[in-house]
Amino acid sequence: MTKADAPGALRPQPELTTKVQPAQQRAADTFERILQAAALTLDEVGIERLSTNLVCKRAGVTPPALYRYFPNKYALLSELGQRLMERQNACVERWMCPAVFTQDAPALARALEGLLLDTFEVTRRTEAGIWIMRALRAVPALQQVRLSSHAAVTESQARLLAGAFPAAEPSELRLASRLVVEMIYASIEMLFDEPLDPKAVARMLGGMMASQLDRLAAAERRQGA
Structure with missing residues (x-):
């Protein structure tokens, strides 16, 4: 050895x-x-x-x-991965803005549903999109491309949440943001692996994620009272 x-x-x-x-x-x-x-x-x-x-x-x-x-x-896959991550992250910027977090839970759920479907379509339209995603998860040398991208989105979304929920713990906002990012990414992979209805998956996941953020909003209202 x-x-x-x-x-x-x-x-x-x-x-x-x-x-x-x-x-x-x-x-x-x-x-x-x-x-x-x-x-x-x-x-x-x-x-x-x-x-x-x-x-x-x-x-x-x-x-x-x-x-x-x-x-x-691997350098080829890294470049393809970075480009795919940029396209996917642009979806977050289109759907998640400060105004979204001031709306009620159903409106937030619709925004999260739209984000998942938009990200799914961007990945589907990208040549070898799902294979690139699989490579970023399966190949150890490429995992940092995915993790760095997810960390950047997490921080930007945590800052938006902090503006909407100033009384909340920053660590909780960061955790909520990271979980949303990872759940959307995992759901995209699942939609390519199994014959599921993208709209049904997006609707259910959007509701689940919105309920958690709505809990933060409720805590914020109690804090203000």
């Missing part, structure tokens, strides 16, 4: 950052073509079978051309 194989030993993680950011249009076109080929190939063969050779073949580039930008397949 080697030292790296010993129980509890930390294995070296693959490099995830792009080597070069394209500065000219031709290079940018190649960069995007490689990413598009990676998404198409991922959708076709899955995470385990994805390889830089397959991506090169589909993109019509040589391995050195790909390696100029991406050191390995």
Whole structure:
């Protein structure tokens, strides 16, 4: 047994950052073509079978051309993951604003329902969207992409909640925000894994999450009284 194989030993993680950011249009076109080929190939063969050779073949580039930008397949997946997270997070900004938290529980539930359905559609329309989500959860080297994105959304939503519920404990608001983020993300994965009605799932989950936030609103009203 080697030292790296010993129980509890930390294995070296693959490099995830792009080597070069394209500065000219031709290079940018190649960069995007490689990413598009990676998404198409991922959708076709899955995470385990994805390889830089397959991506090169589909993109019509040589391995050195790909390696100029991406050191390995995990760097490709990381870039695809960051882009998907940005699209999903934009849904949060569209649906969750300060005014939402001043409305009653049914209105808040409808906003959360809309957020889940919007996020589901964004993921569905993204090439290999669900495979990218699975990679961000299943591949240890990529988990930080997902966790960092979720942490950023959690903090922004916790700040909105703090404005709506100034008497509430910040730690409770942060926990509520994080649970909402994780529940929506898990529900999106479930909708791709099982033949469920997205509207029914969104309606039920929206009601569940709104009830918790409504409890915070009730506590806020008691505090004011």
